[in-house]
Amino acid sequence: MTAPVKFLLDESRMPAHWYNIAPDLPSPPPAVLHPGTLNPIGPDDLAPLFPFSLILQEVSTEREVDIPGPVIDIYRQWRPSPLYRARRLEQALQTPARLYYKYEGVSPAGSHKPNTAVAQAFYNKAAGVARIVTETGAGQWGSALALAGALFGLDIQVFMVRVSYDQKPYRRAFMETFGARCIASPSPDTVFGRSVLDRTPDNPGSLGIAISEAVEVAATREDTKYALGSVLNHVLLHQTIIGQEAIAQFALAGDYPDMVIGCAGGGSNFAGIAFPFIGAGLRGGPAPRAIAVEPAACPSLTRGRYAYDFGDTGGLTPLVKMHTLGAAFIPPSFHAGGLRYHGMAPLVSHLKELGLIEARAARQTECFAAGVEFARAEGIVPAPEANHAVRATIDEALQCREDGISRAILFNLSGHGHFDMQAYSEYFAGRLTDQQYDEDKLAESLAGLPTVAGA
Ligand SMILES: Cc1ncc(COP(=O)(O)O)c(C=O)c1O
Numbered sequence: 419m420t421a422p423v424k425f426l427l428d429e430s431r432m433p434a435h436w437y438n439i440a441p442d443l444p445s446p447p448p449a450v451l452h453p454g455t456l457n458p459i460g461p462d463d464l465a466p467l468f469p470f471s472l473i474l475q476e477v478s479t480e481r482e483v484d485i486p487g488p489v490i491d492i493y494r495q496w497r498p499s500p501l502y503r504a505r506r507l508e509q510a511l512q513t514p515a516r517l518y519y520k521y522e523g524v525s526p527a528g529s530h531k532p533n534t535a536v537a538q539a540f541y542n543k544a545a546g547v548a549r550i551v552t553e554t555g556a557g558q559w560g561s562a563l564a565l566a567g568a569l570f571g572l573d574i575q576v577f578m579v580r581v582s583y584d585q586k587p588y589r590r591a592f593m594e595t596f597g598a599r600c601i602a603s604p605s606p607d608t609v610f611g612r613s614v615l616d617r618t619p620d621n622p623g624s625l626g627i628a629i630s631e632a633v634e635v636a637a638t639r640e641d642t643k644y645a646l647g648s649v650l651n652h653v654l655l656h657q658t659i660i661g662q663e664a665i666a667q668f669a670l671a672g673d674y675p676d677m678v679i680g681c682a683g684g685g686s687n688f689a690g691i692a693f694p695f696i697g698a699g700l701r702g703g704p705a706p707r708a709i710a711v712e713p714a715a716c717p718s719l720t721r722g723r724y725a726y727d728f729g730d731t732g733g734l735t736p737l738v739k740m741h742t743l744g745a746a747f748i749p750p751s752f753h754a755g756g757l758r759y760h761g762m763a764p765l766v767s768h769l770k771e772l773g774l775i776e777a778r779a780a781r782q783t784e785c786f787a788a789g790v791e792f793a794r795a796e797g798i799v800p801a802p803e804a805n806h807a808v809r810a811t812i813d814e815a816l817q818c819r820e821d822g823i824s825r826a827i828l829f830n831l832s833g834h835g836h837f838d839m840q841a842y843s844e845y846f847a848g849r850l851t852d853q854q855y856d857e858d859k860l861a862e863s864l865a866g867l868p869t870v871a872g873a
Pocket residue numbers: 529530555556557558559647648649681682683684685686687688755756757801803804832833834
């Protein structure tokens with residue numbers, strides 16, 4: 419019999435709950451603070467932005483949170499996603515490692531983002547919300563929410579980071595296909611956007627700025643709520659369907675990973691694949707190494723400070739304790755737009771402090787080289803963000819070759835790169851460079867972190 423390449427779960431075996439890692443942790447993450455009083459926030463503070471059901475998930479201590487039936491019905495369109503054994507890549511690398519990837523590019527938007535977009539749209543619709551406003555970096559999250567909005571009959575407005583808006587006109591068209599409105603950020607539509615444009619008319623934008631614009635619109639309109647595509651606890655929670663499926667698929671494969679790898683922008687796809695494995699380890703099972711891979715040009719986990727900071731550039735959000743480069747930090751305009759965020763999910767940051775995860779940074783050109791190597795072996799073109807996970811996986815596979823050890827390595831292929839071919843063209847033309855961030859600007863941005871006594 420030929421060796422299997424895909425491990426497929428039947429729809430009937432799709433997990434019926436999301437996994438919340440909070441009750442399995444040795445200590446809870448630090449409280450979220452009100453920026454004015456510096457006291458822990460309560461549900462009322464978040465009520466202008468999110469429906470109550472999502473606020474409850476944000477602070478939930480239940481290990482399992484039921485996935486609502488209508489969300490499961492939509493998940494069935496593409497879930498369970500396949501787990502692949504990368505046999506051809508193993509051969510190409512001549513490695514004894516057993517390489518696996520969970521492919522989230524099979525979703526209609528092309529990434530893992532619909533796992534939470536569909537859930538967030540469902541809870542907003544159930545709460546009687548008419549409109550959701552959001553930001554998007556690479557366009558993946560905006561695409562996912564546009565899709566979810568169409569499925570639940572919600573108006574969607576997306577502030578898209580200017581540099582991605584210019585680089586990826588087809589992402590815009592994709593969002594518009596689903597009826598969403600897409601605006602380049604910084605924009606003249608908001609007070610904060612206008613203030614940024616006054617100071618820096620050719621500002622390339624950042625996720626932090628786009629979040630401020632979206633939050634401003636949501637906070638000032640009764641019929642509108644805000645949605646975030648990463649970072650928050652409930653977003654990470656929704657993504658855990660990835661890792662839970664992977665655990666069941668590894669049982670089909672008769673194997674278990676020694677290492678779980680994901681790229682990390684705000685931390686949601688990494689958490690989605692890694693948390694269920696980490697949780698199983700915390701409950702006495704085998705504990706694979708979990709490795710988050712971030713861009714060297716925006717290295718919050720490896721170079722940032724673990725401190726209280728705003729989630730956005732305009733200082734409109736509560737203060738969260740996370741690894742941050744400072745809310746004022748504007749990363750260079752590299753192509754993995756979904757990883758250009760100054761902070762990191764508080765839960766991922768907390769796990770890093772607890773020593774439960776590792777982090778490393780990779781440069782853009784070495785990530786594209788890995789993505790091309792992967793595509794030529796496996797036939798799938800990864801999103802530039804996912805190339806960071808591919809890079810670390812190939813590096814670990816080569817290490818196995820050097821050590822003469824066969825380790826099982828799982829990575830999350832968080833999305834395909836079909837809307838990112840301009841970036842690949844530039845890579846092939848030799849025009850991609852490894853832009854370094856400005857050390858002085860980073861120091862300045864870190865110096866501007868809010869002061870929170872005792873934190
Ligand atoms: C394909 C892909 N992977 C990863 C990310 C990074 O986000 P996160 O760290 O929340 O998974 C993005 C963000 O847009 C993305 O589009």
